[in-house]
Amino acid sequence: MGVEGIGAKVLRKEDRRFITGMGRYTDDMSVPGMKYAAFVRSPHAHAKITSIDASAARDMPGVIDFLDGQQLKADGIGNIICGWQVNSKDGSPMKMGAYPALADGVVRYVGQPIGIVVADTRNQARDAADAVMIEYEELPVVVKGPDALKDGAPQLHPEAENNLCFDWEIGDEGATAKAFENPAKVIRLDILNNRLSPNPIEPRAALGHYNPAEDHYTCYTTSQNPHVARLVMSAFYNVAPEHKLRVIAPDVGGGFGAKIYIYPEEIVCLWASRRTLVPVKWTSDRTEAFLTDAHGRDHVSKVEMALDENHRITGLRVETIANLGAYMSLFSSATPTYLYATLLSGQYNIPAIYANVKAVYTNTAPVDAYRGAGRPEATYLIERTMETAARELGISPAEFRRINFIRSFPHQTPVIMNYDTGDFEACMEAGMRMADVAGFEERRTEAKSRGKLRGLGMSCYIEACGIAPSKAVGSLGAGVGLWESAEIRVNPVGTIEVLTGSHSHGQGHETTFAQVVSQRFGVPVENVQIVHGDTDKVQFGMGTYGSRSGAVGCSAIVKALDKVEAKAKKIGAHLLEADEGDIVIENGEVKVAGTDKKLAWHEVCLGAYTGHNLPDGMEPGLKEGAFYDPQNFTFPAGCYICEVEVDPDTGVTKIVQFIAADDFGNVINPMIVEGQVHGGLAQGIGQALLEGVNYDESGQLVTASYMDYAMPRAWDLPMFKVETLVTPCTTNPLGLKGCGEAGAIGAPPAVINAITDAIGNNDLTMPATPEKVWNAINAVA
Amino acid sequence: MYETTYRRPTSIDEAVKLLRESDGEGKLMSGGMTLIPTMKARLAMPSALIDLRHIEDLKGISFENGRLRIGGGTTHAETKASETVRQNAPTFSYLAGLIGDPAVRHMGTVGGAVANHDPAADYPAALLAMGATIHTNTREIAADDFFTGMFETALEENEIVTAVSFEPPQAAGWEKFRNPASRYAMAGVFVAKRADGTVGVGVTGAGNNGVFRWTAAEEALSSSFDASALDGLSISPDDMMGDMHGSAGYRANLVKVVTKRAVNAAKG
Amino acid sequence: MSTVSMTVNGRKVSGECEDRTLLVHFLRDNLHLTGTHVGCDTSQCGACVVHLDGKSVKSCTMLAVQASGSEVTTIEGIAKGQDLHAVQTAFKEHHGLQCGYCTPGMIMTITDMINRHGSDLDEETVREELDGNICRCTGYHNIVKAALDAASKMGAGQQQVAAE
Structure with missing residues (x-):
């Protein structure tokens, strides 16, 4: 391995520990004296707790303590909060229902934590949790978003009349109404976006350790953003003072959004450790994960699109009911509003857009951001509508998109976003070439001869990454800034440590970030160490979600590198007796341009630390930090084309080809970017074909294990064909846009457009299970 | 999992003795592929687990007097890998190689699967279709009499499945439509053209009372061993299982489609 | 409680555990071989797969006592020193x-x-x-x-x- 900079396919530095079983995940951690926790959870979707009797449980072997919501409240542990204030269209603030980490008298979803048992072993804790006797008075239940708004619906929170958390709007209602006054055509669709469970394969876990001698707390946890966890746990939940709390998110086995939030369990484990004076570890099992990890999506929408006689879109009107679940999760208000409706313009020039979103409480698990977060909902809605419109107009979906593509940048949409750059037609043309769209009808005919229905579906998505700038998101209600931090520590021997506020849970930061550093100074990537995930080591940072680690996290690294480079050049100029402006640093050397005067990189680094010969007044050392606050979102975009064969006898859909042509701006490591696309596509295809969280009418979770929740397996997926095109982002130093979520955002409409094309029936909801497809075929047969 | 006591007998007699001693609270465990997950979910709490994996008399595959005999303790992987099975009953070998996943096939056994009679288990469909015999430590039971209902069999207390045996069919086809989540059969059909020329059709995963023989299809196929013989037939949804993965009506359709495909497979 | 003895990655090991202890927990908790993971409760995710007497099995669907007397190979045991498999x-x-x-x-x-x-x-x-x-x-x-x-x-x- 040598100097392998931006654009190189560098094999991952982090892989060796994972392929040899030496990864270190939260459940792998143990500390002396550690005990195990099991949570007592509600078996009911809505009930009053009339009594809790833990006397038998307390007497069981190995049991150290049982704690419940009364004690939690008495100790002043604060309620779980939503960190983004959204206001209704009448100006009133969202109505946040109180959410204690252990239930306080009422439970509102199956699986809600009521108490915690701490015991010597995992099995003893579980045995005792089963022995806690709780009496309930069951209350009526509502599960579906639209039902929650109906007259007479069961009411969840006294704070939120009619279960309405907020009634929000965006865009110009009047101008949009005008577009519908005299249109050449109106396309109308009902859109359901199914509820999903993120399902990182590593279940959530927490190890809370209170050290009474130091009055200090340590929390190992499966988090995508340990500093945010520390801030929220200290400032809002009063679990521990911020300076006395160390949060460590070691290797984390996938997140996909589910590990952004601060959940009851880590709060309670920390608090229980202080109460019991033993370290307390809890590890979720898969059923607990299905019951309590924040779910994603669950929108019910109506869309109307107005067209003029030239097939140009003149207006778009959307009404959405977003199911929040029983309580507000950390960013649950932003997901169905600013991360969703701001993308409703898609890749198209739409002069007038209006969207209304009603967010409602139901007796289900909290819903929040899951890979894509709002953008998949917007993309599914707009791309299903585009395909439907083309079919109703009798023109090709590509032609209809061509007519309406945005072609000049920057482009201001009617829904806040200002797209800096892109070339949507180039992506579509690339996708169509890769998919051999021209040869499709021949393939369709051939499939028909085998009794199969072949279809082609397209999706031209745009999404927004790196939410920013902080001032703007603050004005929209965010409780935090959305910058990122980095510190570059150059060691005296010239090796480099990068402390980043980003968190890697599969994204490969240890490699890509090292490539950026390697490129800057010409040092080998193995001489660069990336440090993250520990609040005691790393300066405050915002973590990883929303495909922000490249666009924002890497930009912070670049900014810190700029400072290091500037200082190194000053030192180099001084040592080489040259003008600072003539110094260049490349290939591990500090040189005077146009001469043979040079120093090795490590000589300059050592010089910085000996301090023997520095410019007058310069501090020794070579270590710089930076906080980077982006000027704008970035806008990855692309074209996905899915080709399917449907078996009309069974309704089974086989994906025979899946094409991705993405514009992520510049790419640091193409191998890793492709991997991100593959994974995103699998989750998007999973949403379209397989996955759906299903509650019955009583609020019991029917899909509580892999026996009933269909996860995409190797058998369900094809080899993907992936290409990237580049229009560099204009608002960050490396021109990066972000690639982590694109697949999950763009894939679902491509799949459903393909199936509906194959079967000749546009009336199909996700997941398009064999039975649904079979019924849809028979409905038009 | 609740606490239990593990026992490891090395003979059938010892296993029966241990089972007797447990007063009906113990359970026999072969591969444990269903029992252990059930215990992990705290849906079963046997006082004793009697592990049959170390009993030599339950192992072995033989072909004698025109019958293939597979010991109850034979794993799916062993059945799949057996040259004897492949030569005499290739479709049964194929079926064994598609049960669960490779790790499950390395542990799960034919005896365990038959005794458990999961309504979506694969073997029972084949055994019914072929008119197989289930051998126990006390008697021989015809497959038709053995599978009495969902998770129910003719086995009595302290009775252990020691083997299954059957006369290899002239031709057979196995087709499995998998549940997209669990990957168990939602409709699995084994079609066997038996040595005497009659046809057996065993259906798993679909019926509302466990595995069953589709007798109307058997009659039609006995007269004409061709998928088109099934054209006029239908299965009543009233006899089908319905759940979130497929309604009874959908399963009724699947059974017919899958049976046709199994016939086509049998005809090669 | 039972005493469980087996050969893990070529080394003879033994330990005390409850009979209900799963093989995966014996490997992780008793032997501190944490490379074998648990990702589900229903034997479907395969994060726990190890080799038992040379064949892949799910260590979450097997008791440690069942594996007593067997040879177990985990992810930690397949490389030869620094040479990866x-x-x-x-x-x-x-x-x-x-x-x-x-x-x-x-x-x-x-x-x-x-x-x-x-x-x-x-x-x-x-x-x-x-x-x-x-x-x-x-x-x-x-x-x-x-x-x-x-x-x-x-x-x-x-x-x-x-x-x-």
């Missing part, structure tokens, strides 16, 4: 892992697969035999590539077929 190398070279959590089970399953199929392994078989292993990160694309590459290399005799 061919399947491990293929996972790295083909970017067959992202978060790494399902990876040990994937590698153990694929090693077993190659032991049985050798260089004849094809894409359809790999996908079919990964039925019991779930990955949420990679979309399986690069896992399948890694499996096929390792199979061709192992089949070509570049490395001993199995480490155990």
